[in-house]
Amino acid sequence: xxxxxxxxxxxxxxxxxxxxxxxxxxxxxxxxxxxxxxxxxxxxxxxxxxxxxxxxxxxxxxxxxxxxxxxxxxxxxxxxxxxxxxxxxxxxxxxxxxxxxxxxxxxxxxxxxxxxxxxxxxxxxxxxxxxxxxxxxxxxxxxxxxxxxxxxxxxxxxxxxxxxxxxxxxxxxxxxxxxxxxxxxxxxxxxxxxxxxxxxxxxxxxxxxxxxxxxxxxxxxxxxxxxxxxxxxxxxxxxxxxxxxxxxxxxxxxxxxxxxxxxxxxxxxxx
Amino acid sequence: xxxxxxxxxxxxxxxxxxxxxxxxxxxxxxxxxxxxxxxxxxxxxxxxxxxxxxxxxxxxxxxxxxxxxxxxxxxxxxxxxxxxxxxxxxxxxxxxxxxxxxxxxxxxxxxxxxxxxxxxxxxxxxxxxxxxxxxxxxxxxxxxxxxxxxxxxxxxxxxxxxxxxxxxxxxxxxxxxxxxxxxxxxxxxxxxxxxxxxxxxxxxxxxxxxxxxxxxxxxxxxxxxxxxxxxxxxxxxxxxxxxxxxxxxxxxxxxxxxxxxxxxxxxxxxxxxxxxxxxxxxxxxxxxxxxxxxxxxxxxxxxxxxxxxxxxxxxxxxxxxxxxxxxxxxxxxxxxxxxxxxxxxxxxxxxxxxxxxxxxxxxxxxxxxxxxxxxxxxxxxxxxxxxxxxxxxxxxxxxxxxxxxxxxxxxxxxxxxxxxxxxxxxxxxxxxxxxxxxxxxxxxxxxxxxxxxxxxxxxxxxxxxxxxxxxxxxxxxxxxxxxxxxxxxxxxxxxxxxxxxxxxxxxxxxxxxxxxxxxxxxxxxxxxxxxxxxxxxxxxxxxxxxxxxxxxxxxxxxxxxxxxxxxxxxxxxxxxxxxxxxxxxxxxxxxxxxxxxxxxxxxxxxxxxxxxxxxxxxxxxxxxxxxxxxxxxxxxxxx
Numbered sequence: 001x002x003x004x005x006x007x008x009x010x011x012x013x014x015x016x017x018x019x020x021x022x023x024x025x026x027x028x029x030x031x032x033x034x035x036x037x038x039x040x041x042x043x044x045x046x047x048x049x050x051x052x053x054x055x056x057x058x059x060x061x062x063x064x065x066x067x068x069x070x071x072x073x074x075x076x077x078x079x080x081x082x083x084x085x086x087x088x089x090x091x092x093x094x095x096x097x098x099x100x101x102x103x104x105x106x107x108x109x110x111x112x113x114x115x116x117x118x119x120x121x122x123x124x125x126x127x128x129x130x131x132x133x134x135x136x137x138x139x140x141x142x143x144x145x146x147x148x149x150x151x152x153x154x155x156x157x158x159x160x161x162x163x164x165x166x167x168x169x170x171x172x173x174x175x176x177x178x179x180x181x182x183x184x185x186x187x188x189x190x191x192x193x194x195x196x197x198x199x200x201x202x203x204x205x206x207x208x209x210x211x212x213x214x215x216x217x218x219x220x221x222x223x224x225x226x227x228x229x230x231x232x233x234x235x236x237x238x239x240x241x242x243x244x245x246x247x248x249x250x251x252x253x254x255x256x257x258x259x260x261x262x263x264x265x266x267x268x269x270x271x
Numbered sequence: 272x273x274x275x276x277x278x279x280x281x282x283x284x285x286x287x288x289x290x291x292x293x294x295x296x297x298x299x300x301x302x303x304x305x306x307x308x309x310x311x312x313x314x315x316x317x318x319x320x321x322x323x324x325x326x327x328x329x330x331x332x333x334x335x336x337x338x339x340x341x342x343x344x345x346x347x348x349x350x351x352x353x354x355x356x357x358x359x360x361x362x363x364x365x366x367x368x369x370x371x372x373x374x375x376x377x378x379x380x381x382x383x384x385x386x387x388x389x390x391x392x393x394x395x396x397x398x399x400x401x402x403x404x405x406x407x408x409x410x411x412x413x414x415x416x417x418x419x420x421x422x423x424x425x426x427x428x429x430x431x432x433x434x435x436x437x438x439x440x441x442x443x444x445x446x447x448x449x450x451x452x453x454x455x456x457x458x459x460x461x462x463x464x465x466x467x468x469x470x471x472x473x474x475x476x477x478x479x480x481x482x483x484x485x486x487x488x489x490x491x492x493x494x495x496x497x498x499x500x501x502x503x504x505x506x507x508x509x510x511x512x513x514x515x516x517x518x519x520x521x522x523x524x525x526x527x528x529x530x531x532x533x534x535x536x537x538x539x540x541x542x543x544x545x546x547x548x549x550x551x552x553x554x555x556x557x558x559x560x561x562x563x564x565x566x567x568x569x570x571x572x573x574x575x576x577x578x579x580x581x582x583x584x585x586x587x588x589x590x591x592x593x594x595x596x597x598x599x600x601x602x603x604x605x606x607x608x609x610x611x612x613x614x615x616x617x618x619x620x621x622x623x624x625x626x627x628x629x630x631x632x633x634x635x636x637x638x639x640x641x642x643x644x645x646x647x648x649x650x651x652x653x654x655x656x657x658x659x660x661x662x663x664x665x666x667x668x669x670x671x672x673x674x675x676x677x678x679x680x681x682x683x684x685x686x687x688x689x690x691x692x693x694x695x696x697x698x699x700x701x702x703x704x705x706x707x708x709x710x711x712x713x714x715x716x717x718x719x720x721x722x723x724x725x726x727x728x729x730x731x732x733x734x735x736x737x738x739x740x741x742x743x744x745x746x747x748x749x750x751x752x753x754x755x756x757x758x759x760x761x762x763x764x765x766x767x768x769x770x771x772x773x774x775x776x777x778x779x780x781x782x783x784x785x786x787x788x789x790x791x792x793x794x795x796x797x798x799x800x801x802x803x804x805x806x807x808x809x810x811x812x813x814x815x816x817x818x819x820x821x822x823x824x825x826x827x828x829x830x831x832x833x834x835x836x837x838x839x840x841x842x843x844x845x846x847x848x849x850x851x852x853x854x855x856x857x858x859x860x861x862x863x864x865x866x867x868x869x870x871x872x873x874x875x876x877x878x879x880x881x882x883x884x885x886x887x888x889x890x891x892x893x894x895x896x897x898x899x900x901x902x903x904x905x906x907x908x909x910x
Binding site for chain 1 (some may be wrong): 622625642
C-alpha cells in the first residue's frame with residue numbers, strides 16, 4: 001500500500017501534481033470522483049507529507065462541483081480549476097499551466113470516465129511538455145530528486161519495474177491501491193479555486209474528422225472445454241502465443257515480411 | 272464534646288461537597304449546549320428517580336430493595352442529622368426517626384456487603400468494595416449517635432472512647448457520603464445521577480415513554496466540527512450522564528459484542544468517557560476491560576481526541592465499530608445512560624471528519640451515495656423480484672391505502688421470499704396496497720448508524736420528497752430498520768407517517784377477520800425479537816399473538832422480549848466486521864437451540880440473513896410472513 005510507504009525525507013521533496021477529472025458511476029451514471037484519478041491522488045498523498053497540488057481542467061457547474069469535492073474529501077485543502085467550456089480540448093490549458101508552474105511528478109488516471117474517454121490526455125500532455133510518460137503505473141516505489149522507480153501493471157498481475165527520469169507523467173492503472181474514503185466534512189470545507197477561466201468556445205471537435213467505424217475481423221474463440229474446471233483453466237491460463245516466433249536481429253524488411261505473413265494468415269489483411 | 276463538634280463536621284462536609292459539586296459541574300459545562308428545559312427537568316426529577324429509575328433497578332429484586340433501604344435511609348438520616356446536630360434542634364421524635372433511618376440504611380448496607388462477598392463478574396471492584404463498609408460505618412455511627420437523643424441510652428454513655436470512635440466513624444461516613452459524592456467517589460452516582468435524570472437528553476423516556484431515534488446533525492454551519500472528536504464535543508448533559516454511571520455492569524452482561532469477545536464493553540466505554548471528562552488514564556478502572564485490551568494503555572483528556580489520530584488515545588476505533596446498536600445496554604441501564612447515542616456521535620466524527628469507516632464501510636457508503644442501496648445494485652432493478660406479481664406502483668395509481676415499503680431486502684434473494692409471502696398475505700386479505708417501486712431508496716438506516724449523517728439526511732430527504740407526491744394512509748414494511756427510521760427518525764426531517772411493521776399489520780388483519788388461517792404444522796417455534804422492533808419500538812406482542820393464532824407450539828428463549836439478544840446484524844456491524852472470539856449469530860443460534868425449537872420465527876431481513884448464516888444443522892429460519900402465508904386458507908373467489 002502506498003499509504004504505508006516510507007515517507008520521503010523533507011530535503012528530498014519533489015513537487016507532485018495530480019490531474020483529476022469528473023467520473024461517473026458505472027451503474028447509475030451519477031457524477032463522482034473518477035476512480036483512477038482518485039487512486040492517483042491516493043498515490044500522491046502517500047509520497048510525501050506535503051500536500052500534492054490537485055488540478056482539474058474542464059467545465060465547472062453545480063452538478064460537477066460535488067463530484068470534484070470528492071477529491072477534497074480525501075484530505076487536500078485546495079483544488080485548482082482551469083475552467084474550460086464544455087467542448088474545449090483541455091490539453092492546451094493543462095500544458096500551458098504546467099509549463100508556467102512545473103512539477104517533477106505529474107500523476108493522473110489512465111482514462112477519463114466521461115467524454116471521449118480516449119485515454120490520450122496523458123500522451124498528448126507528455127508530448128506537449130516534453131516529459132517522459134509511464135502508462136499503467138501500479139505502485140510508486142521511490143521518488144528522488146531526479147528519478148523515480150515505479151511498478152508498471154501488466155496483464156495477469158505481472159509487474160515491470162521501471163526507472164524513470166523526472167519530470168515525468170505517471171498514468172495510474174486500476175491495479176493501484178484503492179483510494180481512501182472521502183470524508184464529507186473535508187469535502188465541504190475544501191476550496192475549489194478557479195485559477196484560469198477560459199470559457200471562450202473553442203470546440204475542439206470541430207477539427208475532428210469523423211468516419212464510420214470499420215468492422216474489425218473477429219478472432220474466432222473456439223471453446224473446447226467440457227467441464228467447469230477446463231473452462232476455468234482456459235480463462236485463467238496465460239495466453240501463450242502458440243506457434244509464434246521471436247525474431248531477433250533481423251532486418252526491418254524481414255521483420256515486416258514476417259508480420260505481413262501472420263496478418264494474412266489471420267485474415268486481418270486480405271489480398 | 273461530640274455534640275459541639277457535630278455542626279462543624281457537618282458544615283465542613285457540606286461545604287466541601289458544594290465545592291466539589293461546583294468543580295464537577297464546571298467539567299460538565301465544558302460540553303456543547305443542549306436544548307434542555309431546566310426547570311421542568313428539576314421538577315420532574317424526584318418522580319423520575321423514584322419511579323422510572325426504580326422500575327429498572329427492580330429487575331433485580333434483591334438490589335432494588337437494598338437500594339431503597341440504603342438510599343432512602345441515607346437521605347432521611349442526612350436531613351435529620353442536619354436538623355438535629357447542625358441546627359441543634361432538640362426533638363425526641365426526630366431522634367427516633369434518625370434511629371429508624373440509620374437502621375434502615377444499616378440493613379441496606381449489610382445487604383450491599385453480602386452482594387459484594389463474591390461479586391458477579393459485571394460489578395466493578397476497587398473503590399466499590401469499600402462502599403459497603405463506608406455505608407455501614409455511616410449508618411452505625413448515626414444509629415449510635417441517635418440513641419441518647421432518643422432516650423435509649425444515657426447522655427455521655429461510653430465516655431471518651433465511644434465519643435472518639437463515633438467521631439472517627441462520622442468523619443469517615445461524611446467523607447465517603449458527602450465529600451466523595453461530588454469529588455468522584457462511588458457515591459458520585461447519586462449526585463450526578465439525580466441531575467442526569469433531571470436534564471436527560473431524552474425526557475420522553477420517562478413515564479413509560481420511548482425515545483430511540485438518533486438526533487439529527489445540523490449541517491448549516493460548514494465550519495462546525497461534525498460529531499464528537501474530544502470529550503468536550505459531547506453536549507453537557509451527555510457528559511453529566513456519563514458521570515451518573517454506577518458501574519453495575521448490567522450493560523456489560525447483556526452486550527452481544529462483549530459476549531462475542533469483540534473489544535467493546537459498554538460500562539468501560541462510559542467510564543472511559545468519565546476519564547476523558549476529567550483527564551487521566553484508565554489504569555484505575557476496576558471492572559472488566561474491553562476484551563483483548565489491557566488496562567492502563569489508554570489515556571485522554573477533555574480537549575484531546577478520543578480516538579487518537581496517531582498512537583493510542585482514550586479509545587481504539589474498533590471499540591466504537593463493534594457496537595451493533597442493539598440498545599440492550601440502554602434498555603438495561605438503571606441510570607438511563609444513552610450509550611448508543613454516544614457511540615454514534617463518535618462514529619460521526621470518524622466517518623464525516625476523518626473518512627475512517629473501517630472495512631466495507633467506505634464501499635457501502637459510496638454505494639448508498641451512487642446507487643441508493645448498500646449493495647451497489649442497479650436501482651432500476653429494485654422490482655425485479657416482483658416481475659410476475661404485477662404490483663401496482665404509486666407512480667401509476669397515485670393513491671392507495673397501504674404503501675408497502677420494500678427496503679433493501681428487495682435485492683436479496685432470501686428476503687425476496689419473505690416479500691413474496693407477505694404480498695400473498697396482503698392479497699389474500701384483500702388489502703389495497705401499492706409500492707414505490709424503483710422510486711424507493713434506502714431508508715438511510717445503515718448510513719446513519721455508520722456515522723454518515725450526511726448521506727442519511729440526503730436519502731431521507733429524497734424519500735420524503737418522493738412520499739410527498741402520493742397519498743396513502745399508512746406504510747407497512749417487513750424491515751424493522753426501515754420501520755424505525757421511517758417512524759422515529761424521519762419526523763425530525765419533516766416526514767411524519769403512520770408506519771406498521773408487517774407483523775403488527777398482519778395481526779390487525781387477523782383480528783379484523785380478514786385472514787382465514789389454518790393451523791401451521793411443523794414443530795416447535797421460538798420467536799427472535801429484532802432489536803429495532805422490540806427495544807426500539809416496543810413491539811413484542813403482535814408477532815407472538817400471530818404465532819399463537821397459527822396454533823403454533825411457541826416456546827420462549829431465556830433471552831427474549833426486551834432482553835432479546837441481538838443477531839449481530841444491526842448498526843452496520845456486519846459491514847465493519849470487527850473480529851472477536853466468536854460470532855454473535857452463533858451465540859444467538861445457541862439460544863435458539865437451547866429453547867428446543869425446530870423453527871425460529873423472525874421478522875427482520877437482517878436477522879434472517881445473520882441467523883441463516885449459521886452453519887447447519889440448525890433450526891430453520893422462517894419469517895412470520897412466510898409462516899402466515901403457508902397457513903392461508905385461500906378462497907377461490909380471490910385471485
